[in-house]
Amino acid sequence: MSTVATSSDWSQFQSDWEHTALTQDPAVKDNPETAWSVTTSMYEENGINAPPIIADDLVYIYTTNGSIWAFDKNNGDLVWRNKTTGGTALQSSTPAYGNGKIFVASNSGDLFAFDGLTGEKLWNEHVTDSNFECPITYFDHMIYIGDGLKGGVATKYYYCYDENGQQLWKYANERSAGFLWNGACVIEDFIVYPTHEGKLVSLDKENGGLVDEIDLSSEVLDFAKDDPGMFRSSVTYNDGFVYTTSERGQSLGYVWKIGYDNGKFINDGWSTQNGFSTSTPAIHDGKIYVGQGEHGYTGNLTCLDDSTGNILWSYFVDAGVKSSPAIAVEGEMTYIYFTGAKSNGSLYCLKEDGSLAWEYNPPDDGYILQGAAISDGKIYFGTDSGYLYCIQESIPKEWEQFHKDAQNTGYSPSDAPNTNNILWASGDIGAVKGSSPVIADAKVYVNCGDYVKSLDQYTGEFLTNHSRGSTKYNSIASPAYHNGSVWCGLPDSVNSGTTVADGKLFEGEWDGHYYCFDEVTGEELWNFSANGNVQATPAYEEGRVYFTSWEYGQTYAGSVYCVDSNTGNLIWNQSEIVYNCCGSPTIYGNIVYVTTYNFYGEGEIYALNKNNGSILWKRSIHRTDSTPTVAYGNVYVSGGIYGYTDLQTYCFDATTGDLKWNTTPGDGIGGWLCSVAVADEKVFVGTALETEDDYTGLNGTCALDAFTGELIWNSKYGGSSPAVSDGMVFTIADGRVYAFGDVLARDESTNEESPGFGSFVAASGLLISAIYMMRRKRKD
Numbered sequence: 001m002s003t004v005a006t007s008s009d010w011s012q013f014q015s016d017w018e019h020t021a022l023t024q025d026p027a028v029k030d031n032p033e034t035a036w037s038v039t040t041s042m043y044e045e046n047g048i049n050a051p052p053i054i055a056d057d058l059v060y061i062y063t064t065n066g067s068i069w070a071f072d073k074n075n076g077d078l079v080w081r082n083k084t085t086g087g088t089a090l091q092s093s094t095p096a097y098g099n100g101k102i103f104v105a106s107n108s109g110d111l112f113a114f115d116g117l118t119g120e121k122l123w124n125e126h127v128t129d130s131n132f133e134c135p136i137t138y139f140d141h142m143i144y145i146g147d148g149l150k151g152g153v154a155t156k157y158y159y160c161y162d163e164n165g166q167q168l169w170k171y172a173n174e175r176s177a178g179f180l181w182n183g184a185c186v187i188e189d190f191i192v193y194p195t196h197e198g199k200l201v202s203l204d205k206e207n208g209g210l211v212d213e214i215d216l217s218s219e220v221l222d223f224a225k226d227d228p229g230m231f232r233s234s235v236t237y238n239d240g241f242v243y244t245t246s247e248r249g250q251s252l253g254y255v256w257k258i259g260y261d262n263g264k265f266i267n268d269g270w271s272t273q274n275g276f277s278t279s280t281p282a283i284h285d286g287k288i289y290v291g292q293g294e295h296g297y298t299g300n301l302t303c304l305d306d307s308t309g310n311i312l313w314s315y316f317v318d319a320g321v322k323s324s325p326a327i328a329v330e331g332e333m334t335y336i337y338f339t340g341a342k343s344n345g346s347l348y349c350l351k352e353d354g355s356l357a358w359e360y361n362p363p364d365d366g367y368i369l370q371g372a373a374i375s376d377g378k379i380y381f382g383t384d385s386g387y388l389y390c391i392q393e394s395i396p397k398e399w400e401q402f403h404k405d406a407q408n409t410g411y412s413p414s415d416a417p418n419t420n421n422i423l424w425a426s427g428d429i430g431a432v433k434g435s436s437p438v439i440a441d442a443k444v445y446v447n448c449g450d451y452v453k454s455l456d457q458y459t460g461e462f463l464t465n466h467s468r469g470s471t472k473y474n475s476i477a478s479p480a481y482h483n484g485s486v487w488c489g490l491p492d493s494v495n496s497g498t499t500v501a502d503g504k505l506f507e508g509e510w511d512g513h514y515y516c517f518d519e520v521t522g523e524e525l526w527n528f529s530a531n532g533n534v535q536a537t538p539a540y541e542e543g544r545v546y547f548t549s550w551e552y553g554q555t556y557a558g559s560v561y562c563v564d565s566n567t568g569n570l571i572w573n574q575s576e577i578v579y580n581c582c583g584s585p586t587i588y589g590n591i592v593y594v595t596t597y598n599f600y601g602e603g604e605i606y607a608l609n610k611n612n613g614s615i616l617w618k619r620s621i622h623r624t625d626s627t628p629t630v631a632y633g634n635v636y637v638s639g640g641i642y643g644y645t646d647l648q649t650y651c652f653d654a655t656t657g658d659l660k661w662n663t664t665p666g667d668g669i670g671g672w673l674c675s676v677a678v679a680d681e682k683v684f685v686g687t688a689l690e691t692e693d694d695y696t697g698l699n700g701t702c703a704l705d706a707f708t709g710e711l712i713w714n715s716k717y718g719g720s721s722p723a724v725s726d727g728m729v730f731t732i733a734d735g736r737v738y739a740f741g742d743v744l745a746r747d748e749s750t751n752e753e754s755p756g757f758g759s760f761v762a763a764s765g766l767l768i769s770a771i772y773m774m775r776r777k778r779k780d
Helices: none
Strands: 032-039 053-055 058-062 067-072 078-083 096-098 101-105 110-115 121-126 137-139 142-146 154-162 167-176 185-187 190-194 199-204 210-215 236-238 241-245 254-261 264-273 282-284 287-292 299-305 311-317 326-330 333-339 347-351 356-360 373-375 378-382 387-393 422-425 438-440 443-447 451-456 462-467 480-482 485-487 499-501 504-509 513-518 524-529 539-541 544-550 558-564 570-577 586-588 591-595 603-609 615-621 629-631 634-639 648-653 659-662 677-679 682-686 701-705 711-715 723-725 728-733 736-740
Touching: 053 096, 053 373, 058 387, 067 101, 096 137, 137 185, 167 199, 185 236, 199 264, 210 264, 236 282, 241 264, 254 287, 282 326, 311 347, 326 373, 438 480, 438 723, 443 736, 480 499, 499 539, 513 544, 539 586, 558 591, 570 603, 586 629, 591 634, 603 634, 615 648, 629 677, 634 682, 648 682, 677 723, 682 728, 701 728
Parallel strands: none
Antiparallel strands: 032 387, 053 058, 058 067, 067 078, 096 101, 101 110, 110 121, 137 142, 142 154, 154 167, 185 190, 190 199, 199 210, 236 241, 241 254, 254 264, 282 287, 287 299, 299 311, 326 333, 333 347, 347 356, 373 378, 378 387, 422 736, 438 443, 443 451, 451 462, 480 485, 499 504, 504 513, 513 524, 539 544, 544 558, 558 570, 586 591, 591 603, 603 615, 629 634, 634 648, 648 659, 677 682, 682 701, 701 711, 723 728, 728 736
């Protein structure tokens, strides 16, 4: 097993040493919910006034009593806590993470380094009799920070220390009040920071030598101001320019853009009056996003044209926006996150056009000073009441179609069983092994060949038959449910189930065609011809649908397609995949994941750019049709075919493809037809616990720790691709459906697991279904 740092780190103020504040991780777009929250208020005066830092799957916060905390970013569990000499006062300095260490600057003028994983204090140095109030910047084993405002106007220093606590240099800023939130930006061989008095300073980052300095009231700049204001924000760098903001009371303040080349400031750029601002600008796609407004006043999140400085729009809020915005870019959509500076304030999300996507008001009434950090599709922020919040997109707990949802993510926010207790088992209803059940409206829907059968979710009682009709090659397609209706593939489908999204049905047929139907009328809207055969369940997101196909015996056998969901027009095709793309794609963030089946050797898992299909990375795995699952910043997949290869389950970093763990080959966990399910920090997957000569090789179910791969529990029952809903795990084997849950049925004579095999009445046509199978109309 290998351990690697997550690629979704937000390792210092505004994410990195250039303060880009930008992530390609999935966005929280529509319906925010609390994934978890924790409180540090068990210690007096222990609020949070600096934004979180995220690295190595931990989220770090620095609290007002001088404590540094590390929580598991996935569930909020406290991993460690340690103390600096900060005392009980406002801690304004944002820590920074680098090379396995978390660096902290306290208001006592001390620097600390702690082991990032254990919290052990590695060193501390008393640096100044002033204090620290600006973010630490970390780059290439060095940390940069400046004196705070304590002591008033004097000679204030900017310091460089190595990560072992040795001072490398300090630069004297004469007649300066100091640095409040004036963090340094690393640009090639230099660092740049603003002074409180309205200057920009450029130093050699190795030796601290002055390279250039410019006064923003100087006539050297065509856009200088007689009174540029006080500077209490950090510097951002983007494409040959530095950006910052200033204030002189609520009514006066500027956004600045200044040319910068090889350590020198250039008379190029602009300044725009935007009112009071301590917000560090964030730049993306020709636009600048910045907060405006002081504590005790109303404010705005402002968007400016990067070329001209013209204000494009301002979004009004009833609190000053002192925080620096954070940006998530997913596909072609941009989302801007910021907080309002007031007690009982909110976290906001705006779309690129300035419209409100959502507002999240946390349940405590604490003051929110700083902004948020983003990692793996979740947003983290704190309040001065001592609460840390993790916000995610609201995820329905039902499992309504193959692999959970239209993106085939395979992840459920539901709780899940910690033991192999069997809540119930159906009779032999002819459930097709290799297919996966779906759960909706308190029912379990199962592909049983000529019928889709529905069972009571909590008892396993048979409810209804839904006629399906004969299908090609004993199709293992999984059902799909939406709004009272259920579907289960076309007559000539093999593995391809139905995907329901945006009022449409997407399905594939073995002969190489994918179809789109109107969900209500069944009318065919378009069809798409792929190369070779198709047996994948489509994946859908944001007006695009993704398919796979394969051609037996071809050198480049696999293809992945991205198609406009409204017209069926091809957007891109990735046809340079060597082996067969028989499985279904998974969409997460800006990546499409697919697997390959090689008839003569190892297969692969691919990560493709969602926007153009380019290959981001690929890794060798056992041959598989398994659909990848994405959760916790990882991608999970199983592979191998019984009797030919080992069976294994793998966990890769979802962004980099680095292997985090895999199961031991001899344990027989996973298989080519098993798409794993992930919930409650567990991976649920089929196993080959007993010798079996059928083509699936799966005869059992197990739960693995999602972060280590260690076995939590196993059972000799079930095996097909699991589904998770409402604290239960559902899977198929031997024509039966098994539900693992909190109640254990035991045979009193043997005290062993005993699934309650009840009598099952095949009541085809005798019970009236509350849902119906839609007959689809084909266009002539």
